[in-house]
Amino acid sequence: MSKLHSFISPGSLFICNSQQPQHPMYPLSLFPPVDQSVAAIVFGDGSESRLYPLTKRRSEGAIPMAANYRLIDAVVSNCINSNINKIYALTQFNSTSLNFHLSRAYSGVFRGKEGFVEVIAAYQGLEEQGWFQGSADAIRRCLWVLEEHPVDEFLVLPGHHLYKMDYQKLIEGHRNRKADITIVASSAIRDQDPGLGLLKVNSENQVIEFSMKSDSEPMSSISAQASRRFQNSTHANISSMGIYLINRDVMARLVNEHFPEANDFGYELIPGAISIGMKVEAYRFDGYWEDMRSIEAFYQANMECTKTSNMRYNFYDRDSPVYTMPRCLPPSLIRDALISNSVIGHGCIINRCKIKGTIVGMRTRIGDGATIENSVIMGSDIYQKEDVESSANEGQARAIPVGIGEDTQIRKAIIDKNARIGKNVMIINRDNVQEGDREANGYIISGGIVVVLEGALIPDGSIL
The missing domain is CATH 3.90.550.10 (Spore Coat Polysaccharide Biosynthesis Protein SpsA; Chain A)
Structure with missing residues (x-):
């Protein structure tokens, strides 16, 4: 196998092999x-x-x-x-x-x-x-x-x-x-x-x-x-x-x-x-x-993919499966989270949070009190301890681990892989901007959707 x-x-x-035996009454193709x-x-x-x-x-x-x-x-x-x-x-x-x-x-x-x-x-x-x-x-x-x-x-x-x-x-x-x-x-x-x-x-x-x-x-x-x-x-x-x-x-x-x-x-x-x-x-x-x-x-x-009915592309079709890379990841760990109409990838660590209508990619870590709605979270390539300590030389980037911090709100956004989202962050497009280039700050807005770049750092308390 x-x-x-x-x-x-x-x-x-x-x-x-989809070639089936031919009936003797019919000629071969x-x-x-x-x-x-x-x-x-x-x-x-x-x-x-x-x-x-x-x-x-x-x-x-x-x-x-x-x-x-x-x-x-x-x-x-x-x-x-x-x-x-x-x-x-x-x-x-x-x-x-x-x-x-x-x-x-x-x-x-x-x-x-x-x-x-x-x-x-x-x-x-x-x-x-x-x-x-x-x-x-x-x-x-x-x-x-x-x-x-x-x-x-x-x-x-x-x-x-x-x-x-x-x-x-x-x-x-x-x-x-x-x-x-x-x-x-x-x-x-x-x-x-x-x-x-x-x-x-x-x-x-x-x-x-x-x-x-x-x-x-x-x-x-x-x-x-x-x-x-x-x-x-x-x-x-x-x-x-x-x-x-x-x-x-x-x-x-x-x-x-x-x-x-x-x-x-x-x-x-x-x-x-x-x-x-x-x-x-x-x-x-x-x-x-x-x-x-x-x-x-x-x-x-x-x-x-988050629809419960009339799914236009069916990843769950056993007659036409979608193949991908084999990974040795543990099942996702979910602690007292409220999740509805969402897809959760392998190896996630999801704490006491609310997730609605969202794609959660592999190895995603979500902190307590976070609320995520109608978003795409692409996950992470690594696991990282949450108690990472910062030093004078390493700065804030080491203080915020890969994942989504406590009490953060995310709505209608795409969070690329390995992003570090701090605590009490609001990624909600508060001003309803349709197009915006904030790449120097780790994100852009396209069609009203906030896209956080791969590996970006969004400090505690930020409002996007």
Whole structure:
């Protein structure tokens, strides 16, 4: 049995082959099984500014989520649950935490099978100098590694989105339609996220136009060379999710022959493929999807986890578990606390306090009399004694231990890991500020949400 830990139960660690015996009356599938023919390429890096300051020292995929997880766990778990056992993670910016997590969490997941989760960090060679210039450039420079195994398709995935999807259905539709590229799109039109895009599709789900915007550039649009029989078809607009299934030979031709100077997959390769007449299809996804386009979106996704009913993303689904790093932590210790509609991670020490509608991450220490409402507490990497004594040289930073002090009030806030919150602190956004940069003081305000930085010190009696 794999050592990979599931939040549901140890029994969910077994990963079975979804290929069922064929009935003798029906022919065998003409397509090879997914576990042998598809490799996933997961990008752990997202927009550096989108979730700042949570991304100050980590990439988006490494941000803690729902007490026990990292954002990238949702995407890797989708692959595992979809029987995709060849997974490459391409990382670059602030990647130390993400690389560590991936290498520790998934090292034994495919034990006994021909599968792996392999981290490919940005590198320089004799011919390639400098960082990856974008997703397309990263794939081009790593193609020699990606092609080591004889797969038929590559599944390109952002590593910081939260959703559940059976990729096998996507792969089946792609193969049946004989597509060169299939783009996964949300059926719901939403505010367009820079880095994704808007698709115009005809009645047969062929993509005939792809529009995209960035933070620095206006909307750009590339139209396909559609044949005449599609020109009078009914068109629909749907939002790209930034997920692409692409044939292996098509990938190689696009990055090396057609667009050898292209750096970005969404901005350049996809519009380019449409413009040269490749068959680009859309696959509609109707489920919950959050692309973490802002601090507010990340906050709301965590708040969804505290719901007792109609949970939009279910971490407790035994048929589609979410995997993460195994940890040898004790059960949480709770002393006379009043807790409602909250999620408590492993190894917490919670004293006589009130917690409502809150995510409490691992190893969180909460003092007597504290009140925490509608917040995300990311927890700590260490345990620290509460009776730490300060000295003249160490100062106040040593006097306030990691965790949340006595009689502190926290409301609608995100407290990043290893923060030291003193006693009688009020983190309540008293003046109802919507945007505020107080990074020098250890916090910012984004969308009315107070975000305390990782490792920040908030002295006793502070009011934020």
